[in-house]
Amino acid sequence: MQDTEDALLTLSYLGIDNVLVLRGDAAKNETSFEPEPGGHKYAIELLKQVMDLNHGIYLEEELKGTSSTKFCAGVAGYPEKHFEAPNMQTDLTNLKNKVDAGAEYIVTQMFFDNKKFFEFEKQCRAAGITVPIIPGLKPITSKKQLSIIPRTFYVDIPTDLSNEILNCKDDTCVEQAGTEWLLAQSKELKASGVPVLHYYTLGKPHVVCNVVKQL
């Protein structure tokens, strides 16, 4: 916790006022996430620490009110449910708790089926979550991703997209299909009035460029 506090102060000194607060994955060779001794188990605990600092509440009580940070915090939302959540309703309650704890916007896990995003958005609003919800988008550029993405991120790839990619003879064709899909997703989301299109560019900037160019 002390390390976190110091790190947050470092960020504030660097002029960084925006943080996206995530728990993080399990270590590569561990099957489930284990916090450091005394560490946060959930993103909301980290979020509360960030909000405390925004209110001038430090780990050392004597420092209370001396100065405060001005972080704007975002949190993660899962249109297809966080893989460790027992059900969608519980996951939405957890998300609502994060927003109530001070998160100002939500960025979603990647998804490839806009219907899942729209449904999620509806469920969030019904649960009383009113902050902006930003869709997270990622291009598919290789056949391997058809199994890697579901395994890593616990999201489905729609049949139309997977069929198209499986029918491709080479990488250029896969990239073309992935780009077109992402463009169609982006256009529909934009038309629906989402505040931001957030791209997980991760090593494929040209694909994302081609999409954004055509928006």
Next chain:
Amino acid sequence: MVTYSKCFNIYLRYVAIMLSFARSNNKRMKVIDHIKQAKDTLISFEILPPLKGKGISAIYNHLDPLMEFKPSYINVTYHRSEHIFKKKADGNFEKVVVRKRPGTEAICEPVQC
């Protein structure tokens, strides 16, 4: 979420913060203010710090084509350290801690400019 972002070494290996920074005429701005003031759909990107050994130019090469679209903010992911087991000459294994993509906060500085 796609990345398991940062924080700060020892303890925060297990927690994550992704640093986003917003830019507007070089003024510090919050993501939420960008959204509130937007007249159209905004664009944002997420980047990873370069793999150790690639150097900072890897980030510039990655970002150059994207900057044309004037992203409202860019997220820089944080990557926890991992431990791996390396086989030694005597056949035993040695536990080694590695961080493949260090430098999250530092990346924000040049990219903000």
